[in-house]
Structure formats: C-alpha cells, structure tokens
Amino acid sequence: MKTHLLLLFLPVGMFGVDSHGVSVMEGDPVTLPTNVTITQQEDVKYYFNNTLIAQLTGDLRFNCTDVQCNEANKRFRGRLKLDNETGSLTITNTTSTDTGGYHQEIIGSGTIHENIFNVSVHNVSAAERDEIKRNSAKEGESDTSDSDENNLNDSGRLILAVAGICAVVVIAAFAFATSARCAVNRQVVLNTQTMASFPPTQDRRRALIL
Known part of the structure; x- marks a missing residue:
C-alpha cells in the first residue's frame, strides 16, 4: 500500500493592501505615512513607477533615498525626506511631475503590508495661490474673532x-x-x-x- 504525501505551500504572512488618495498644490510638501512605529525588525520600501526611491532597514548602511537607491533616478533631486522613526516619506517642493502612484511596503517578521498612495499635484498660478492664502488667513481671523x-x-x-x-x-x-x-x-x-x-x-x- 502506497502512502501519498500532500504538501501545501502557504504564504508566510498576511498580505494587506490599502489605497489612499492625496491631493496637494504644487510647491507644497506631501507626506506618505506608515501610521506605525518602525522597529529594527521591519523594513520600509517606496516605489514610484516600479522604481525604488526610498528604503529604510534595520541596517543604516542600506538606508537610501533618491539617487542613493538608484543612480539613474534623478527625478526628485534631494527632495525626499525619510523619517527614521516612523518610516514615513515626505516629498518637498512638489511639482506636477510628482503626480502618480507611490507603492509603500512595510516588511516585518513574516508579514508584508502594502499601501498605495495616489498623489495628485495641482499646478496653480501665483494669483490662485495668493487667493487661497488670503482665504485661509480670513478663515483664521474669523475663528479668532469668534473666540x-x-x-x-x-x-x-x-x-x-x-x-x-x-x-x-x-x-x-x-x-x-x-x-x-x-x-x-x-x-x-x-x-x-x-x-x-x-x-x-x-x-x-x-x-x-x-
């Protein structure tokens, strides 16, 4: 009598993907948060157009942003700021070319969590930006007056x-x-x-x- 052994290959951990929409005006910074506190056992990676643009690992030697991750990637030119405690990535002085999908991977002990950030950078004129600032200032004055x-x-x-x-x-x-x-x-x-x-x-x- 022959015994057949059935092998099942299961994924190491649970995979979750969350999608987020982010809209900013050109020139304003945008932050892609992890909403967690990163430990040394976790890695965080960011991709834009399937290109690695930032990475945070337990080994500081492998942390990188922009051209440090990929010499051919000169899109952001030093405008990426990686938070070493939370793993959040901030893009400063945004331009319309920064519009697109950003893929974030949080890799822990046997688990992977993914976030997709759909960033929209709106190109506004200087007059429109001044108008928005004036409206914001008026709203602040109104709140102060009410107080x-x-x-x-x-x-x-x-x-x-x-x-x-x-x-x-x-x-x-x-x-x-x-x-x-x-x-x-x-x-x-x-x-x-x-x-x-x-x-x-x-x-x-x-x-x-x-």
Whole structure:
C-alpha cells in the first residue's frame, strides 16, 4: 500500500493592501505615512513607477533615498525626506511631475503590508495661490474673532454674576444695619418709658442705673 504525501505551500504572512488618495498644490510638501512605529525588525520600501526611491532597514548602511537607491533616478533631486522613526516619506517642493502612484511596503517578521498612495499635484498660478492664502488667513481671523467674542461674553456673564453677589451683600448689610438701629431705638424707648414710671427722685436715678 502506497502512502501519498500532500504538501501545501502557504504564504508566510498576511498580505494587506490599502489605497489612499492625496491631493496637494504644487510647491507644497506631501507626506506618505506608515501610521506605525518602525522597529529594527521591519523594513520600509517606496516605489514610484516600479522604481525604488526610498528604503529604510534595520541596517543604516542600506538606508537610501533618491539617487542613493538608484543612480539613474534623478527625478526628485534631494527632495525626499525619510523619517527614521516612523518610516514615513515626505516629498518637498512638489511639482506636477510628482503626480502618480507611490507603492509603500512595510516588511516585518513574516508579514508584508502594502499601501498605495495616489498623489495628485495641482499646478496653480501665483494669483490662485495668493487667493487661497488670503482665504485661509480670513478663515483664521474669523475663528479668532469668534473666540474673542466668546471670551467677551464669558467675561460679561462673570461681571454680572459678581455684581449680583455684591448687590445681595449690600442689601443684607443694609438690612442688618436697619435692624440693629431699630433695636437700639426700641431699647431707648423702653428705658424712657421705665424712667417715666418712677417719681423724679432717687428711684429715677435707680432706674437710670438699671
């Protein structure tokens, strides 16, 4: 009787691919994040048009960007910044030629996670850029004005509350003083009446002493 052995070849780890859309204006930087903290056991690689443009490994000797990874790749010319802690890649001073798909690979212990960043760099004129900046500045001023108005409203409510408390204290003090004055007057009246009930002799003096 023959025994047949069936061999199954399974992938080493789970493969996941996420797609992201990124849109920026020409000249602005764009960052392609990993959203993780890279360990020495993980490698991060970036490809543009199937060409390696950046690499972060556990061995600093093999870390590279742009022409360091591929001498023929002169597209970015020193505009790539690789974060050694997170593995994120930043493209500075973007141009319309940077538009395209960027393939990110995070290679760990038996796992590979992939991200696809579809970057769109919009070419805008200087006038359009100034208009956008002005609108952004106006929005910031509006937010500041709203914040100041809220602060003034809060201050006004606080002043009214303090004024109300002071009014209550003044009224209470006035009422106490009035009550004390009435008590004194009442005592004077009682003494006067007591004195009147005695003859104007030694007994009156006794009443005064009492």
